[in-house]
Amino acid sequence: MSHSPQPAQQLSACQSEHAMGCEKVGAGHAMHLIQQRVVSATPSKWLDAVVGTPIGDGWVRLHLLDGSAVNVWHHEALENLAAVGEPVGIHGVYKVVAVGDRWFNVLVEGELAA
Template identity: 50%
Template sequence: MCLHEAGALCAEVGPGHDMHLIQRRIVAATPSRWIDAIAGAVDADGWLELRDLEGRALTRVWHHAPLASIVAPGEPVALHAGYHVLSAAGRWLNVRDERG
């Protein structure tokens, strides 16, 4: 259960919630694992569609904060291939990737 309140940090560190310090360090240490992408539509259930640079569907990701308020469709983003992190609007977000 996420204990997130407006303006408060989430108590969870699983995919889609807060990012653990160790996860942040591992992601920073593996820059070759980033995949460039373009933000697509945000579904009603909060999942953000990601497309590759040719416009093909790549995956969908979810974060407990509304992603529509962080990134707009058509904006460049990146997804870390190993540690379920989305880089968007100058932020790193721990996301749940539908691919697992």
């Protein structure tokens, strides 16, 4: 699965439109432009995963292809944005989940092997 980086200008326009209701910038909330740029600049750090069972309160378990699993949270319930079994990407360094062509800044419970 490929997670082609989007140009930062295009991404910031999409994300700012998407994050209109959230004034917080940080894990699980809106994504800062600098984070978008460093994610775009490090495409080799994407890890492939499959959406697992929703845990509740915005938390979802992602099953990575290496057999490990990680729980992630976003203020918009991720279970409403990605179906169980759907392939997604998670950036191993900058904690961003890619669902299709949309990126979400997430809070990660535990560590990712980048």
